[in-house]
Amino acid sequence: MEERVSEKFRSLVESAEKKFARVRDLPYHGRDRCGPYFQKVFKAYMKLWKFQQENRQKLVEAGLRRAEIGEIASRIGQLYYTQYLRTSEIRFLVEACVFYEAILERYYFKGSSQDLGLAYKELRFLARFMVVCLLLNREEMVQKLVERHKSLLDECKRTLQDASFKDWKHVVQEIVRFVKADTELVTVRPLRYCVPYDSHPVLLNVANLKAWRPLKLQDALLTSYHHNEVKFSDITLDTFRMLQCLEWEPSGSFHQIQLTDSSADGVCNRPDGFGINHLKIAEAMDDAMLPPNPRKAILYRPSVTHLIAVIATICEELSPESIMLIYISASGKAERNVTSLPTASGALMNSSQPILRVPHAHDLLSKESSVTTDNHRKYGSESHASVDDKGDSVDSSGTCLWLGSRGNGGVNKLYPADILPFTRRPLFLIIDSDNSCAFKIVHGSERGESAALLLSPSGPTFSGLSSFDPTRNGSLFTFFLTAPIQAFCKLVGLSNSNLEMDVYRKAEGILSSAFSVWEVILSKSDNLEIVWARVLPDPFLRRLIIRFIFCRTVLALYAPCGKNRYLPECQPNLPASVSPTCATSQSTLHRLASCLGVVDQFSFTCSLKGTAQITKAISEIEEVCREKGTVC
DSSP states (O other): OHHHHHHHHHHHHHHHHHHHHHHHTSOSSSSOTTHHHHHHHHHHHHHHHHHHHHTHHHHHHTTOOHHHHHHHHHHHHHHHHHHHHHHOOHHHHHHHHHHHHHHHHTTTTTTGGGOHHHHHHHHHHHHHHHHHHHHTTOHHHHHHHHHHHHHHHHHHHHHOTTSOOHHHHHHHHHHHHHHHHHTSSOOSSOSSBOTTTSOOOOOOOOGGGTTOOOOEEEEEEEEEEOTTOSEETTEEHHHHHHHHHTSBOOOTTGGGOOTTOOOSSSSSOOTTSSSSOHHHHHHHHOOTTSOOOOEEEEEESOOHHHHHHHHHHHHHTOOTTEEEEEEEEEBSBOOOSOOOOOOHHHHHHHSOOSSSOOOOHHHHTOSSOOOOOOOOOOTTSOOOOOBOTTOOBBOTTSOOEESSOGGGGGGGEEOHHHHGGGGGSOEEEEEESTTGGGGGGGTTOOSSSOOEEEEOOSSOSSGGGGGSOHHHHOOHHHHHHHOHHHHHHHHHTOOGGGOOHHHHHHHHHHHHHHHHHHHHHHHHOSSOOHHHHHHTTSHHHHHHHHHHHHHHHHHHHBGGGOSSOOOOEEESOOOGGGSTTSHHHHHHHHHHHHHHTOGGGBOOOSOHHHHHHHHHHHHHHHHHHHHHTSOO
8 A cells, every 4th residue: 555655656756747847948038838837737746745745654654755845845946936937926936935945944854964965955955045035135044044055065074075065165155245245235125116115107198209109118138247247046146136126026915924834744834735825925916006027038148149039039929019128238358268167056057866857057047147247338429449458358340248258259249230130129228338339329220119228338437436346246337227326325435334224214215206306307308209208108117217317417427537437328318308417417416415425526517506496496396296196
């Protein structure tokens, strides 16, 4: 009898594993074709979990180990995580977190340091759990997982002396470096779109929209590559920030849900014994007032041919009256003497996993990945192909980005012309590179639809800004687009040690009000280009545009930059009413700098009288906004 139960269990495990492999190996980008497969594999694991619960005693007597139960729960967590990657629905990310946390709390991998195969499984599980916690901003849990990871490695070194754990040690170094860079500055608000902090996502009445229909952000492609940048697994610091910037912050009663409500026998309390109360979480995460998150394809160090293939797939499936966002962060300079280092994803790929299928890098995040860099551009000027102090010249044509090392040649060189075929569909293009100026030619060369471009500075904003190292801190331009107040504080030298929370909150309020004013100015402008008018109603794209205006204003007036400065640029041009030289923009920056006590770091061209007058005008606009309830 016990033998038949054991055979049935093994058969269910094998069946579930085969179905899981089919879902895992499908591409994450494009339309969600995996819905039926997801339901089948979910059902298979539900059946497996229920069977092991009903026959737990017999299975244990037949040799079932707790680690095998943990492996099943871990697979379910992976299943939810891969579904998050395909749909960008945060509820799936939360489901994965629940299963992983239950595994941790129940010590399913207890004693793994005595068995090499089991140790690798727990190390993989911990790494995957870290990625999920990073995306959910659970810093305390990340720290707990790092400590467990370190202690497990120490135990393994003592008990498994013949095995090498060098790559897994690098995993710890990667996550520590990532967390340190991400938590350097105080954070009051989430990076995700949050209604209490951001303007309400209502459909703006844009004056210059005329007969054109507004565009909605449906898909985003995020890719980057910089040598030795901050990353964990296949997600870089800059991509991490941009990814969250394009999602809604969970609302409703989600934050009050106790995620670790577990029973004494199983993963969590649920009638079918499979896991968490799926419907309860889903209901708490959903908000009927908010649209779904745009889907995101995350690519890390892709070949140019692969990047183009993914863009083509997404563009082909783009629905009418929708727009695709492409974020590319890469250097315009080829690398020299690059030494390959072990990575978290590499450790996860190369280690063995005896019973269950070996998870590859895409088990952690995706088959591809991303990265970013700090780049700068001269405002209103022509581009300058230049040579840096070390003689690493920009590509001789001055027109490409490098998505990999020099050795692979054209396979890693992305040219503006590579993007042009996709301008037959609406595109919102963000280029963060020291060669971003090369992509200015996209404007005016489109094949059908006008593209909206946000371009980073293409040179050093000022000599001292080299201290803001993109390999340690991420890109300053991307930082401004995703966390503007933190980026501002970083630029002017403010840190947690010299910034009081009350002052920080006041600064957040000033900036939020200023953003609302800029929204009103743009929506009422008769000079707003049609491409900007069409994307302005989309809350995610509108927020990026407003933050770009703020970034450009800050860098234009930052005193240490001097006369020779590179600034962000947009194509087509935004109205002069939001330029760095206008009184509204300068007044906004003056109020913020005064609040933080850094006015002396900026050079204002407006007179104090003019600034006072415009400040009064801004207050009046804010009052009108509050009365109408259109923003804030």
